[in-house]
Every structure is written in C-alpha cells, then in structure tokens.
Amino acid sequence: MWDTSNDYRLLVAEKSVELFLRTVEGANLKGKWNKKQALQAARKMTSEIQTLYYSYLEPSAIVTTPQIDLLEEQATEIVEALGGNSWHRQFPELANREEKPKLEESLAKIKFFLNTILGLKDRISLGEIEDPVMGIDIKKGEILSVSKHPEADQLLVCNVNLHQRAITVVTNDLEVREKNQVAVALLPPEVFMGITSEGMFLGAGEGILKDVKGDLGKLPHGIPLEALNEARNLVENFLQ
The missing domain is CATH 2.40.50.140 (Nucleic acid-binding proteins)
Structure with a gap:
C-alpha cells in the first residue's frame, strides 16, 4: 500500500496552492482579471489534494481519480480568471518601473504553482518513488x-x-x-x-x-x- 500522505508530489502541490493564495492576496496585479474566481478555484484544490492524501492508492490508480481531473480543471479555470493563456503578459505592461521587480516575483510564483498542478499527473505517473x-x-x-x-x-x-x-x-x-x-x-x-x-x-x-x-x-x-x-x-x- 502506497503512503499517499507522505507523497512529495502531493505535499508540494498543496504547498504551492498556499503559495498561490498568499501571492494573489498580496500582489498588485493591474489589468482585467477575476481575483475572486481565481481564489475560489484555488481553495477548492486543497480539498481535492486532501482526498488524495488519505486515499492510500497506488500511483497508477491516483492518476485515474476524479480528483486529478478536477485539479487540472481548476488550474485551467485559474488561467482563465487571470486573463487567459497570455495572462502573464498583461500585468507587466501596466506596471511602472518601481513595481516591476516585485511583480516579476509574484508572476514567477503563480507560474510555479500552475506548473506544479498541471504537471502533477505526469509526476505521479512515474510510480512509487520516495524522493523530494x-x-x-x-x-x-x-x-x-x-x-x-x-x-x-x-x-x-x-x-x-x-x-x-x-x-x-x-x-x-x-x-x-x-x-x-x-x-x-x-x-x-x-x-x-x-x-x-x-x-x-x-x-x-x-x-x-x-x-x-x-x-x-x-x-x-x-x-x-x-x-x-x-x-x-x-x-x-x-x-x-
């Protein structure tokens, strides 16, 4: 039985959600985007990851669960809420020089979060590997x-x-x-x-x-x- 509660892929995924929530709450993102929708979709992710934590399923079974599909759907919803596939371009265009260093940090954190969630299925597909x-x-x-x-x-x-x-x-x-x-x-x-x-x-x-x-x-x-x-x-x- 695989100990999903200590699977580093799920642990990092949950932590990345926390990072995203903190980042979006504190970032000065100027542009057309839906902050409420982005935050709501991210908060839903936590319960999906928690369900996987306590499933004790083998990795080959985890990738077929509805939770994995829902996480990907919620990540897609967040991209749409941020402004679509080119979301990361609109914010720098509206930032002044003083704002850009902090903005670049915030955007990088959002990208890390999205990459972590959208790549979760592929990493879990690699099987039972206990490595950070x-x-x-x-x-x-x-x-x-x-x-x-x-x-x-x-x-x-x-x-x-x-x-x-x-x-x-x-x-x-x-x-x-x-x-x-x-x-x-x-x-x-x-x-x-x-x-x-x-x-x-x-x-x-x-x-x-x-x-x-x-x-x-x-x-x-x-x-x-x-x-x-x-x-x-x-x-x-x-x-x-």
Missing part, C-alpha cells in the same frame, strides 16, 4: 542569453529555453555560456538582489552540468544522483 525531487520538475534547457547581475559581480542572469516557455535562472557559475545544454530544477522562485530566479541549474563537483542529454523541455538523461542533492534540500525547505 519528485515534487518538482527537472527539465533540460538551453541557455539563450547570459548577462551580468546588475547588483552582484559573482552572479549571472540566464534566459533559459525550456521548449514551451523560457525562464530566468540566476547562477553563481561564471562559466555558463549561450547554447549550454543544462538541467534545471523548477523550484519555488527566489529573489537574488532584485532579480527573481525561477529555477536552479543542477551541478556535480565543479560548476553546473553544461552538456546535458535528452529532449528540450523533458526530463534530462543521465543526471548524476549527487547533482540532485541541493534540489532535494530546497524542496524540503519549501515544505517546512
């Missing part, structure tokens, strides 16, 4: 551009292509270059001196992995287990 990194996505990316952090000489800001979307990752590896093939852990966003990082590059030993194999936007191949250690720690910290 199962709660998040690990994807292969390609670095599109690299620039110096405006406030920190020992940090670089990377724009990373994940096939279906691009994200910003802040790294302290000063050897990263355009076209590096990297493994990215899509973690809860973190702000580094005014720049929001939406993930973390995986690395083992000196520096990050820069020649990762696999399809862009998919789970990379042949990642050393030790490269996952920091991501594990950050997932555990998120859950505390």
Whole structure:
C-alpha cells in the first residue's frame, strides 16, 4: 500500500496552492482579471489534494481519480480568471518601473504553482518513488542569453529555453555560456538582489552540468544522483 500522505508530489502541490493564495492576496496585479474566481478555484484544490492524501492508492490508480481531473480543471479555470493563456503578459505592461521587480516575483510564483498542478499527473505517473525531487520538475534547457547581475559581480542572469516557455535562472557559475545544454530544477522562485530566479541549474563537483542529454523541455538523461542533492534540500525547505 502506497503512503499517499507522505507523497512529495502531493505535499508540494498543496504547498504551492498556499503559495498561490498568499501571492494573489498580496500582489498588485493591474489589468482585467477575476481575483475572486481565481481564489475560489484555488481553495477548492486543497480539498481535492486532501482526498488524495488519505486515499492510500497506488500511483497508477491516483492518476485515474476524479480528483486529478478536477485539479487540472481548476488550474485551467485559474488561467482563465487571470486573463487567459497570455495572462502573464498583461500585468507587466501596466506596471511602472518601481513595481516591476516585485511583480516579476509574484508572476514567477503563480507560474510555479500552475506548473506544479498541471504537471502533477505526469509526476505521479512515474510510480512509487520516495524522493523530494519528485515534487518538482527537472527539465533540460538551453541557455539563450547570459548577462551580468546588475547588483552582484559573482552572479549571472540566464534566459533559459525550456521548449514551451523560457525562464530566468540566476547562477553563481561564471562559466555558463549561450547554447549550454543544462538541467534545471523548477523550484519555488527566489529573489537574488532584485532579480527573481525561477529555477536552479543542477551541478556535480565543479560548476553546473553544461552538456546535458535528452529532449528540450523533458526530463534530462543521465543526471548524476549527487547533482540532485541541493534540489532535494530546497524542496524540503519549501515544505517546512
């Protein structure tokens, strides 16, 4: 019998709902969107996740439950409430320069939440695996551009292509270059001196992995287990 109450995928999903609720309640999102509808749909998610917590079903059975379908439907409803598939574009257009750093952090948190919920079925489909990194996505990316952090000489800001979307990752590896093939852990966003990082590059030993194999936007191949250690720690910290 699988202990669903300790499944990291469900634990991170529930925590991401809490993050979304806090973010939307406190964010200054200017534009045409339905805050009430977004909050109501998110609150419904908590009961669906709680039902899965105490189901003690095998992962293969969880993915066929109505709760999984309802979570995806509620996530879709939230996207619509935020303004549709291009929701993340309207808010920056209406923000002034002073508002943008905080807005970027809020939008990154919303994206993390939606990605966590909409990717839940695929992660659970991987089976009975007791590992904190199962709660998040690990994807292969390609670095599109690299620039110096405006406030920190020992940090670089990377724009990373994940096939279906691009994200910003802040790294302290000063050897990263355009076209590096990297493994990215899509973690809860973190702000580094005014720049929001939406993930973390995986690395083992000196520096990050820069020649990762696999399809862009998919789970990379042949990642050393030790490269996952920091991501594990950050997932555990998120859950505390």
